[in-house]
Amino acid sequence: xxxxxxxxxxxxxxxxxxxxxxxxxxxxxxxxxxxxxxxxxxxxxxxxxxxxxxxxxxxxxxxxxxxxxxxxxxxxxxxxxxxxxxxxxxxxxxxxxxxxxxxxxxxxxxxxxxxxxxxxxxxxxxxxxxxxxxxxxxxxxxxxxxxxxxxxxxxxxxxxxxxxxxxxxxxxxxxxxxxxxxxxxxxxxxxxxxxxxxxxxxxxxxxxxxxxxxxxxxxxxxxxxxxxxxxxxxxxxxxxxxxxxxxxxxxxxxxxxxxxxxxxxxxxxxxxxxxxxxxxxxxxxxxxxxxxxxxxxxxxxxxxxxxxxxxxxxxxxxxxxxxxxxxxxxxxxxxxxxxxxxxxxxxxxxxxxxxxxx
Numbered sequence: 001x002x003x004x005x006x007x008x009x010x011x012x013x014x015x016x017x018x019x020x021x022x023x024x025x026x027x028x029x030x031x032x033x034x035x036x037x038x039x040x041x042x043x044x045x046x047x048x049x050x051x052x053x054x055x056x057x058x059x060x061x062x063x064x065x066x067x068x069x070x071x072x073x074x075x076x077x078x079x080x081x082x083x084x085x086x087x088x089x090x091x092x093x094x095x096x097x098x099x100x101x102x103x104x105x106x107x108x109x110x111x112x113x114x115x116x117x118x119x120x121x122x123x124x125x126x127x128x129x130x131x132x133x134x135x136x137x138x139x140x141x142x143x144x145x146x147x148x149x150x151x152x153x154x155x156x157x158x159x160x161x162x163x164x165x166x167x168x169x170x171x172x173x174x175x176x177x178x179x180x181x182x183x184x185x186x187x188x189x190x191x192x193x194x195x196x197x198x199x200x201x202x203x204x205x206x207x208x209x210x211x212x213x214x215x216x217x218x219x220x221x222x223x224x225x226x227x228x229x230x231x232x233x234x235x236x237x238x239x240x241x242x243x244x245x246x247x248x249x250x251x252x253x254x255x256x257x258x259x260x261x262x263x264x265x266x267x268x269x270x271x272x273x274x275x276x277x278x279x280x281x282x283x284x285x286x287x288x289x290x291x292x293x294x295x296x297x298x299x300x301x302x303x304x305x306x307x308x309x310x311x312x313x314x315x316x317x318x319x320x321x322x323x324x325x326x327x328x329x330x331x332x333x334x335x336x337x338x339x340x341x342x343x344x345x346x347x348x349x350x351x352x353x354x355x356x357x358x
Contacts, residue, residue: 083107084211088130088137090145090152091118092332093190094168094199096342098138100225101203105214109134111148114332114340117307119277121147131155135210138203141167142174142187146277166206168199175258186276188330191260193229193236193346200226232343233263239354240264247357249297251290251322253304253313254280256329269293272302272312287316294320301356305329325356 084105089095095110102108109130112118118140128151131137137155139145145152155165172195175186189195204222208215240248248266250257254273261268270290273280282290293299294316303325304313310324317324327349328339339345 084214085135085207086130086133087207088134090137090139090148091330092116093330093342093345094138094140096332097168097196097199097225098203100342101200101218101221102207103217103221105211105217106207112145112331114334114337115307116331117305118144118330119147121145123148123151127151136206137165138206139165139167140187140189141169142185142189144187164206166202168202169195170198170202172198175262184276186255186258188256188276189259190342191257192263193232194263195259196342197226197229200229228343232346236264236346236350239350240266243354243357246298249299250353251294251299251302252329253302253308253310256305257303269297269299272304272316282312287312291316291320294322301325303327303329303353303356306333307331325352327352 085102086107086109087098087102089098089108089110091112092110092114095108098106098108109127111123111127111130112121131151134155137152139148139152152165169187169189172189174189176184190199200222204218207218211218250261250266250268252268252271255268255271255276257266258268260266270293272287272290273282274286274290294302299320300322301324302313302317302322304310304327306326306328307330313324316322328345329349332341332345333339333348338348
């Protein structure tokens, strides 16, 4: 009778296990004839129990995940470049080219900003303060900035770095206004990108003279921008080639497209104001001659600047059955507009002209 402490299902005590082994031993002779399986069972049962070996645990199969790339190194902090020179540009067009050549070394204050007529300028208090602090004043020249002359005449360069007033158009082969009404030099040289390359050279030279440590930067910027102007010239030739020869005639609000016409094979047959300045006034005889020329050449469009009053142009358009087409003639648009840089200015205007005449 098993002990009350030895319940069914409990492991047998060691004494009981030994007695069982002795009985198995006395029966060994009788079991020898049995198959080897019985012998093996009896022998195994008599061994002193040992800890069962721990079965190796099969590795758990982990879910497949894409390899995580190593973290990229944090970008080096961008060095903040403080402008070396404070300069003035009289017009938005001149200012844009100065910015392209000067880059981060030059802070540019523009006197006649976007959407403004350079022939009609009145200085602000901010302009006066900027001029007093400036090292260089860049101006178009060729009498474009007549309204600024009293202000510019009092300019005294700050510091002793060889600063001066720079007329960026110096050295350009200029055209004259239509005689006899206006024999003055035509100042609208920016309508030919090849002539603007002279601006670039003059600006780079003046900046390098005022800031010798920046000479290499100014020269590199000038070279890059000159390449842009060359590409712009090629693009304009390709675009204007689509206009038939008999339609390559231009009428404007004043004589603003002369350099464009000469460079790209157009004829400027007249202007509402027969002068290189918007400040001039046409006579009745002038308007009659213009309307006759428009009729003779089959002109369909009169190009007017964004900053120029259109009352006279509207009158001529009504008399001749033509339409007014607006362009940016003497100033850039606002930075977010269609002509916010010089290159964008030319792209926008050329596209407008081609679409009107083609």
